Amino acid sequence: MTQQNDLMTREEVLGVLDIKPATLYAYVSRGLIRARPHEDGRKSLYLRRDVERLATRKRGRAPTGAVAESTMRFGDPVLHSAITQITPHGPRYRNRLAIDLAGGGASFESVVHLLMTGIWQDSIAEWPMQDTPSDVLRFLSTYNGEVASADIGNLLGMVPFALAMHGRGPRELADGTAVQAARMMLHCMAGCVGFLGPQRRFVARVEGDNVAGHILRAAGGALTPARLRATNAALVLLADNELAPATFSARIAASTHADLFSCVAAAIGSHIGFSTGTSTEKIETLLLCEPFNALDTRVDRVREYGASLFGFNHPLYPGGDARADLMMQMARTLMDETGKGAMNATARENTRLTLDFLERMRSELNAHPGLAPGLVTLARALGLPDGASTALWIVGRSAGWVAHVMEQRTQAFMLRPRAKYGLGGPVTSESFETFETPVSR
Template identity: 75%
Template sequence: MGFSRTTDVAATDMSEQNWNDVLTCEEALARLNIKAATLYSYVSRGLVRATPHEDGRKRLYLRRDIERLAARKRGRPPTGAVAELTLRLGDPVLHTAITQVTPHGPRYRNRLAVDLAGSGAAFESVAHLLSTGIWQSGLATWSPLDTPPDVLRFLSVYEGGVASGDIGALLGMVPFALAMQGRGTREIADGGAVQAARLMMQSMAGCVGFLGPERIFCPRAEGESIAGQILRAAGAAVTPEGLRALNVALVVLADNELAPATFSARVAASTNADVFSCVAAAIGSHIGFSTGTGTEKVETLLLCEPLSALDARVERVREYGASLFGFNHPLYPGGDPRADLMLQAAAQIAGQGDATPAAREGTRLTVAFLERMRRELDAHPGVALGLVTLARALGLPDGSATAIWIVSRTAGWVAHVMEQRTQAFLLRPRAKYETTASAETARFADETAGAARL
């Protein structure tokens, strides 16, 4: 059976269902009076859950999801039902003027991210665009900002290095450390979110040094870009080609609408938390097992050594491609343009004379494997795969991809924090309380039985 880009019902969920609770494709189409393409769209958006048929050739669709959509088509559903559906990768739940998801990738304030990256736009300019709505093509570097001494003392505890799997947690502590000694309070009072964002990004970029050969924090040098700081901190060659390639990743990953971590940042912002705390909340969500740790899982479970054995891992992609490694993003069912651009940049870097033989061969094997997965399993690489491949082509240590993603996405998180503040309402959805087999239910059953005996 080929790789599917649908959202399967989890095994634990389906174990509680019986085959009377699912519908065939034909039954679902008839119930909703739609075409097959529309049904597949519902599945990719998470509105309908699907599971393989026991014969392995067909798919079955969860009846309750189909019935819920059918109720929506008959008339306007209750407000609570609408809200519940929008929180399941459905229609947008918040108005935003920052990023729009399109088949060509995210569009930042009416500018396609892949076009910005392909034209060589600086990440610093894109971060400024996201936060302010102002495009400054000449904004290549930021004025120097010193990481506060107390934060440097905190980070000095990690001199000697951190494990690649811990870098996300370390970066999550950096915003909280920056918020201390009144800096968070002053950010709110002075409206200094843009400067605070720059301080966070350069401080987190410096933490890549804990993965590099010196295993220490690497402050940003005068006139240095964020891309240059990351490359230098990681001990990689700082070349024009390398800067352009890393800048591609930073630009295309800067925002992706209301991803879970972005929503977390907006929830925190709605409580009037300072921007440091909002970004810390976002990082905590980003490094969850189902989202930002995708880069670590790609490094350790799929694109692990020996890369010459990649062909033996086809079954891992077939079985766990979407859930573990980020193939077939549901918002980009035709393939993720951001990942494709990073893979293209990786191939170009590997073809340069400065690339090491190991990086050149590893990139060649990886790109060929991913192309095979696309061709044979209809498995389109996601950004975690593209980012890890690019980081390795640049000679960066494992764990760097996680750090790059967080540094880049901080630009989008701050933009959403600033926008949420202007909307001035508390994000507080209501829960739908449902009783379980409780003592009250048991008592009612006993009373009913007693009445029957009378």
């Protein structure tokens, strides 16, 4: 948790940096200075280390090592990429806003193609059928009935490694079949959602399934037009978010010439870390959980742990995450769905209570729901079982991981940062010229 002396008021920041309020807002919107909500809910505080880093730059260029270290700590860009740009309105995929693609009904399949190739084809509704390899099916069958909601991320992490076996990984590298391999992997992951559904096993794709439909059918959900649209939109919103830790892991693996499956496995291992992808599980079990009529008793949890545990106030989106807002809007739309497959009265009331609670956190605590609470809310409105939010995030984000792997391959260099070695604790920026490690791989 951030301590009070690690934070600065608006007036202190303006004085230290000698800037105007508009410039401070620009720094925050670009992620150069991270903001935290004040306890009174009406203003923000700012991370002292971010302010001090900018002040150092204004005084003069820091040593190369110090600059490199600061960029690795949620700092400045460290890699060139033409895939995704972070904007105040959410990520922009190759010059197309994710929220516009999702809200406009663009298929996840078209977005995957855009991310991987840079070419937009809005007519891709589904991919050609590919059989899941028989050895992978045998491997998955050993887990029938035995996958808990908290384990779905680990299971999905094993899927790429299973697909890489029997020479399929080396063939992907040698034959340039990354697109076909990615499609097979995404549908295999979608079928694994069946371990959370009523069948408690892998659910194979059938003719006519797109990825959204495959996930809904595997989870045992109703395949109504509204639910298919919402699931597809969620996958589009999840597809990429620039150089997130898991994406960086995928690029590091790609820079060593690892096959596509191994790169995605590396990304999943990073994604399900305690501070990132597992936030959906914590939200399902500790925040947006039964009894829903007691949500107001959990205000203190948001106040104390909202940013660190539950994904509120993403530092890249200090004014609120447009992706989460769209997900919550879609959840509210599902409440109005009628006819076969529509949510029952209990689910409708729980969704209403959840949405009202999240809006209250925004207005009273300046706690803006991030992707994780937005995703859990939408998954619950879709009637998906716990754990499905984690699965949706991994399946959707795999599209971006694949795109970054393909881009990293074209850049043809190894990502190998250097360590700074020091004795007896942290080394200051003045110590970079001593205790350097020898170059190694």
